[in-house]
Amino acid sequence: MSCVVEMKNITKQFPGVLANDNVNFSLKKGEIHVLLGENGAGKTTLMNMLYGLYQPTSGDIYIKGKQVHVKDPNVAIQHGIGMVHQHFMLVPPFTIAENIILGNEITKYNGFQLDMKKATEEVKKISEAFGLEVELSVKVRDISVGLQQRVEILKALYRGADILILDEPTAVLTPQEIEELGKIIRNLANEGKSIILITHKLKEIMAMSDRVTVIRRGKIINVIDTKDTTTEELAEMMVGRKVSFHTEKKEIEPGEIILSVKNLKVKDNRHLDAVKDATFNVHASEVLAIAGVDGNGQKELVEAITGLRKVESGQLTISGKDITHASAKEIINCGVAHIPEDRQKRGLVLPHDLAENMILGYHYKEPFSKNGIMNYQKIHEHAKTLIEEYDIRTPDENVTAESLSGGNQQKVIVAREFYKDPRLLVAAQPTRGLDVGAIEFVHNKIIESRDKGQAVLLVSLELDEVLDLADRIAVIYDGKIVEILDAKEATEKRLGFLMAGGTNNQANRDEEVREDENE
Amino acid sequence: MKTNRLKSNLLNLWGALRFPLLAIIVGFIIGAFLILLAGKDPGVAYLALFQGSLGGMDKLGETFFKMTPILLTGLSFSIAFRTGLFNIGGEGQFLMGAITAVAIGWFGQGLPHLPLIILMILGAFLAGGLWASIAGVLKAKIGIHEVITSIMLNYTALYLVNYIVRAVLNPSVLSGTKAEAHTVALPLVARLTKFKDIFPIFGRSSAHTGILIAVGIAIIMYFVLFKTTLGYELRSGGLNPDAAEYGGIPKARNILTAMALSGAIAGIAGAINVMGITYYVAQSPATPGYGFEGIAVGLVGGLHPIGIIASSFLFGILSNGARRMQLAGIPKEVITIIQGIIIVFIASQYIIKIIYDFREKRNMKKQELLSVEKRQVE
Numbered sequence: 001m002s003c004v005v006e007m008k009n010i011t012k013q014f015p016g017v018l019a020n021d022n023v024n025f026s027l028k029k030g031e032i033h034v035l036l037g038e039n040g041a042g043k044t045t046l047m048n049m050l051y052g053l054y055q056p057t058s059g060d061i062y063i064k065g066k067q068v069h070v071k072d073p074n075v076a077i078q079h080g081i082g083m084v085h086q087h088f089m090l091v092p093p094f095t096i097a098e099n100i101i102l103g104n105e106i107t108k109y110n111g112f113q114l115d116m117k118k119a120t121e122e123v124k125k126i127s128e129a130f131g132l133e134v135e136l137s138v139k140v141r142d143i144s145v146g147l148q149q150r151v152e153i154l155k156a157l158y159r160g161a162d163i164l165i166l167d168e169p170t171a172v173l174t175p176q177e178i179e180e181l182g183k184i185i186r187n188l189a190n191e192g193k194s195i196i197l198i199t200h201k202l203k204e205i206m207a208m209s210d211r212v213t214v215i216r217r218g219k220i221i222n223v224i225d226t227k228d229t230t231t232e233e234l235a236e237m238m239v240g241r242k243v244s245f246h247t248e249k250k251e252i253e254p255g256e257i258i259l260s261v262k263n264l265k266v267k268d269n270r271h272l273d274a275v276k277d278a279t280f281n282v283h284a285s286e287v288l289a290i291a292g293v294d295g296n297g298q299k300e301l302v303e304a305i306t307g308l309r310k311v312e313s314g315q316l317t318i319s320g321k322d323i324t325h326a327s328a329k330e331i332i333n334c335g336v337a338h339i340p341e342d343r344q345k346r347g348l349v350l351p352h353d354l355a356e357n358m359i360l361g362y363h364y365k366e367p368f369s370k371n372g373i374m375n376y377q378k379i380h381e382h383a384k385t386l387i388e389e390y391d392i393r394t395p396d397e398n399v400t401a402e403s404l405s406g407g408n409q410q411k412v413i414v415a416r417e418f419y420k421d422p423r424l425l426v427a428a429q430p431t432r433g434l435d436v437g438a439i440e441f442v443h444n445k446i447i448e449s450r451d452k453g454q455a456v457l458l459v460s461l462e463l464d465e466v467l468d469l470a471d472r473i474a475v476i477y478d479g480k481i482v483e484i485l486d487a488k489e490a491t492e493k494r495l496g497f498l499m500a501g502g503t504n505n506q507a508n509r510d511e512e513v514r515e516d517e518n519e
Numbered sequence: 520m521k522t523n524r525l526k527s528n529l530l531n532l533w534g535a536l537r538f539p540l541l542a543i544i545v546g547f548i549i550g551a552f553l554i555l556l557a558g559k560d561p562g563v564a565y566l567a568l569f570q571g572s573l574g575g576m577d578k579l580g581e582t583f584f585k586m587t588p589i590l591l592t593g594l595s596f597s598i599a600f601r602t603g604l605f606n607i608g609g610e611g612q613f614l615m616g617a618i619t620a621v622a623i624g625w626f627g628q629g630l631p632h633l634p635l636i637i638l639m640i641l642g643a644f645l646a647g648g649l650w651a652s653i654a655g656v657l658k659a660k661i662g663i664h665e666v667i668t669s670i671m672l673n674y675t676a677l678y679l680v681n682y683i684v685r686a687v688l689n690p691s692v693l694s695g696t697k698a699e700a701h702t703v704a705l706p707l708v709a710r711l712t713k714f715k716d717i718f719p720i721f722g723r724s725s726a727h728t729g730i731l732i733a734v735g736i737a738i739i740m741y742f743v744l745f746k747t748t749l750g751y752e753l754r755s756g757g758l759n760p761d762a763a764e765y766g767g768i769p770k771a772r773n774i775l776t777a778m779a780l781s782g783a784i785a786g787i788a789g790a791i792n793v794m795g796i797t798y799y800v801a802q803s804p805a806t807p808g809y810g811f812e813g814i815a816v817g818l819v820g821g822l823h824p825i826g827i828i829a830s831s832f833l834f835g836i837l838s839n840g841a842r843r844m845q846l847a848g849i850p851k852e853v854i855t856i857i858q859g860i861i862i863v864f865i866a867s868q869y870i871i872k873i874i875y876d877f878r879e880k881r882n883m884k885k886q887e888l889l890s891v892e893k894r895q896v897e
Contacts, residue, residue, distance in 0.1 A: 308764060329767030340765060349759045360755065360766035369748040376746070 002065070004029050004163055004194045005050065005081075010059035012045055012218075019045040020056070021218040027163065032185055032195045034205045034226075036238055037215040038435035040405045043198050046215070047165050051083045052076040063163075082156025083165040088148050092141035096134050097123050100155045126157050131187050146177035150184070157193075164188065165196045170204050171433070174293050175463065175496065182208045200238070200435045202231045203464075214238055239437040247443040247468055250451070254471065255284030256319075258424050258455035259305070264314035266297070266304045274300035276479035278314075282424065287446065287456040289470035289487075291463065293499050297479035298459045299341060302428045305457070306338045307331040308346075318424060332361050335423030339413055339430045341459070343406075347413040350402035354394060355383035357401045358416045386415040391441075407438045414442055418449065425449050428459040443469060463492050477501050536826060539819050542864035543833065550857040554849060564849040571843020572836040580714055580724030586835030587795065588613075590733045591788035592813025593831055594740055595781045597822040599665075601744065602777035603757040608654060608669025609785040609810025611676030615650040616643035616786025617793040617800050618680045621688055621702050624709030624794070632708050639709060640732070640790055647786015648779040650676060655778030659771035665778065677806050684802045701801035711795040727795035734828060736784065741824040753777055785810060815862045834858070 005027040012020040019042045027033050037043040048054045050061060052070040061068055063079045070076050076083075090099050097120050106119040120136055127134055132150055140148060149169065156164055166185075170178045185195050185208060197209065205212060206226060214221040214237040221237045235243040259282040268274035275297040282288045290298055303309035305316060307328035316324045318334045326334075340346035348357050359368050359379055367378045383397035392411045394404055401409060410430070417425070427446060431439040446469055450456050460466050466473055470487040475498040483498050551561035572582045592609045599606035620639045627635050654668040686692065688702035711728045715721040744750040756763040756773035764770055788809060793800060816834055820827030837858060841851040 306765075327767070327769065328764060329769075332767050338765070345759075345761050346765045347762060349755050349762045351758050352755065356751065356755075360762065363751055363766065364748050369751075372748050374746055374748055374751060 002029055003027060003062075004064055005196075006062040007046070007050065008060045008062070010046065010049065010056045010061075012042070012049060012054065013057045018218050020049075023059070023215070023218070023220050025213055025220070027194050027196060028211075029194055030189050030192050031210045032189050032197065032208060034197045034199060034209040034212045035215060036199065036202075036205060036212050036234060038200060038238055038437065039407045039433070041215045041238075042218040043215050044167060047083070047167065047196065047198055050076065051081060051165060077159055077161070080160060080162045081165065082159060082161025082163070084149065084152040084156060084167065084169065086168045086171060088152050090140045090148055090151060093139060095137050095139055096143070096151050096154075097136040099140050099151055100136075100158050102155075104159055123154065123158060127154055130157065130184075130191060132157075132184060144177075146173055146180065149173070149177075149181070153184070153188075162192065163194050163196070165198070167198045168200075169197060170199065170201055174461075176500075178204060202234055202238075202436065205234065206231055216240060235436050239435070241437075243436050243440055245436075245440075245468075247440075247447050249447045249469075252285045252451065254286040255453060257281045258284050258319055259457060260315075260317045261305070262315040264301070264304060264316065265312040266300045266309055267312055268297075268300050273312075274479055275304065278476070278479075278481050280474050280481055280484060282455045282457050284423075284455050285450055285453050286471045287450050287458055287469050289458040289460060289466040289473045290476050290481075291460065291466045291473050291495055291499060292476035294461050296476050298428070298476060300479075301476070302338075302341065302426055302457075302459055305331075306336060306426055332420075335420070337417035337420045337422035337425045339417050339425070339427045341428035341432070343409055343413055348401045348409060351400055353398050353400055354387070354392075354404075354412060355380045355397040357412055358383045358386055358397075358419075360416065362420065382419075386412075386419065390415040407434050410434055410438065410442070414445060418445060422449075422454060424455045424457065426457045426459075429461065430458070431460075431462070431465060439465075463495055466495070467492065475499055536821055536829075539821055539826070539830065539861075539865060542819070542861050545864055546857045546860040549860050550853050553853055553856060557850065557853075559849050563847055564844050564853070567843045567847035567849070568840035568854075569836070570840075571846075572840035575722075576718075576720045577722030577724045578839070580721040580726035582832070582835040582839045583714075583730045584725040584727065584796070584835075585839045586831040587727075587729045587733050588788045588792045588809045589812045589816045589834055590730075590828060590831035591736065591791065592785055592809050593816030593820055593827040594737055594813075594824060595784035595788065595810075596813045596817040597820070597824070597827060598740060598744070598753070598784065599777050599781035600817065601757045601822055602753045602773055603760060604658070604774060604777055604781070605666050606651065606654070606669055606778065606781045606785075607666055607810075607814070608651060608672050608782070609788075609813050610806035610808070611669070611673040611810070612647040612650050612782040612785035613789035613792075613807065613810050614676045614680045614800075616647040616789030618683055618688070618702070618789075619643050619646035619786070620709075620790035620793050621705060621800055624705040625688065625693065625703055628706040628708055630708070635709055636711070636794070639794060640787055643786040643790030644783040645786070647789065648783035650786070651782020652775065652779045655775045655782075658778070659774040673806055673810075677803070680800060681802050684800055688800075701799045703799065705794065705798045709794065710798060711791065725796055729791035729795040732787075732791060736787065737824040737828050740784075744824065749776070785813070788813075815858070815865075818865045819861060 003026045007023065007025040010020050010023045023046060025046060035043045035047065045054065049056050050070065052073045052075050055071070061070055068075065068079055091102065094102070097116070100123050101119045106115045106122065107113060108115045123136060132154055134147060134150055134154065140151065153164065169181060173181060189195055199205065209226045211223065211225055212229065212234060213223045214234065216238060261278050261280050264275055264278040265273065266275040278301060280288065290301065292298055300309055304311050307326055307330065311324050315322065318336065321334060323331050323334060344350060349360065356379070359382065363369060367375055368382065369375065380397055387394060387397060390411050392415065393408050401412060404412070414430070430442050430446065434442065446456055446458065458466070458469055467487065467490065472484055473487050473490050473495065474481050474484045475495060476482070477499060478501065554561040554564045572578055592613065595609050595612070596606060619642045623639045623642045624635065627638060630638070650672060651669070654665045654672060657663040657668050658665045684702050689698055690696045690703045691698035693703050714726040715724060744754065752763065752768045753773060753776065755766065756768055756770065760770050763773065792809070812834070816831050817827060820830035837854050841854040844854065845851040
């Protein structure tokens, strides 16, 4: 089989960082090829050079056998390369059809009017040919994330792409949408398109790809056929050491109730009910996980518990103390640590240095502050200790938080929050965007916290994470806790069913019937 | 470790001052071209400018005098800006501080000098702070943008002060003399000491002890911003209000504090101006302009209290030296143009940043080429 893309001896030097070091990469016609690597391994850099967003420091790029100087994305598009970015570039008030033709419009009267009819037909032809069914007249702001991604793919195809680069395509999708995406790209490959997936998620690779190129610290570690390898082997190649996917945890009897949530009601930013009725307890030495599809009230629930959002009705207590209407500071003082869902918006002051970030939330307490005066010597010592202890990759504590990679930023937050030695840890999506090595680290820390007798409320969209860490699992759907299961009895299938809005009645009917008979 | 931190502090300072310095240099270069266009010698012009503002203690004193109010209004603008607020109401707060100082100075003239001065400054501090707090409360509680309210409050303050000048603090009311278009003059006991009265070397310059108060306030502000918990909270809230809220720092409290402090410092500027030079507040059709100039001074000083001492000194040099330039036959409007260029450049820092990044990239490329060549040689 011929190679449609060949990148030979590519080196890319950024100030102070060698992002790609003599990299060779090839893509065969009609294959699905995964570029696998940790955060900051250099995989996106490599693809940005193929798409013309960066220029290689040295090395050559061949597209369909011809050497090409990809000086900008227009050159890439001319050569049939299309890229679907992690963050979609769509215009929400435009229809799907309008979005697809944007920048490549079909016009009549010498460009005076859009020929929407003809354009729609063109788009329809393509979408039917590749089995990418979409309702073309619907506005983009009204469709799901999965569909938006489909629109992005169609946009690339409409521009004549036969080489597609998808950057972290599964990051924003639900499990069902991921499965759907798998089918779509397989279909595209069968039609002769060649596809590159950039990802650090191992599970999806095994299901979707033909071949994998593993990149670590800018160097190619291995190129291997997917069928000849295993998840464990790939993880080891990616991280450079053995990685455990399962967090060891011992049986512990849960202690007294730490967090109690009773009939909680919370509104979202649009003043609509987001949390409609939530009741649950989290005990000491217990991990309670909230499982659910994104946007079912998790964010508002967490913000209400941590004092960042007003509670409409219901009650919140921590160790018996009422915190329903307490401020964020009072709640922190009750012994609550919070790893927020959005680390850059909530968790860090990006232009502050690490030392100042590592005291946020207890900056006013001794020894960091006394009588309103900060003790910067103590603050820097504190930061140094945490950097050492949590293996945060940074030159020192004086660099700004924004200069760190996403994984290391998350470590800064994790370190800061665990330092509080909390009574209750609220961890919202604690491993979002992290690679396997960092995920393993955060998971171990969470279990360590539970084993110490702390209560953990874990909110996660990743079912694997929920099943691996939780002692009990509360499923949230449409702002309501629909069911609380013992983690030992939960299966991915049953959780998926509940998360999608199925009631447990059906599943339980047999048991209920049996109980009735006993009575 | 100590040296490391010192190094990083110096680097931070350099990072903050790099663009302002470049802007100043560019401003002077373009100014030189304009002087050439007018058929004059830029060398002569700039010599006159700097000699007129720095050449001798009396000239330096006059520069100090010019920089005093804008140093304070620059600080006032910056503390709000660092907290994420655009306080454009420095004018109104300045006036409120000035009129309060006159009132306290007149009615408290039985007091000894030092306690009276302190009382006047405290009064102006409160008056400016309260005036700005109107905008602060509206922003924190109802979310009305502070730019709108603080501009409106400038006019409110102007007409309120004009009314007080005519109907409350007018000599016709207080001393029963003829009606004037200004307030009663401050009694001697309520005036700041002139440098020349202590050190004759300052000659005929108008420098007064207000400059010492202003520099003192800059140092206090530096300490508050960078060494205290309050400063940490204000800076955090300015850079990322969501993260600050998460860290237990309420958004509303930050807005109220920053706005009040900003107004208070502008109020002191007004008080010191009246106590140091004008001695009364005159009825006026427009606001005095020190508040607006403070915005430029704050931005050129990199919003850093120590940087603002430097930038207000520069603005003092420019406005003081301008007269000397005019005596040397060069239109003093050149100075206004230089100031304008500096401000435009600071405001469009992005352009300079782009140039800077481009140069860095080019240097990188050079290094890359060098290393490639080296490799080939090897």
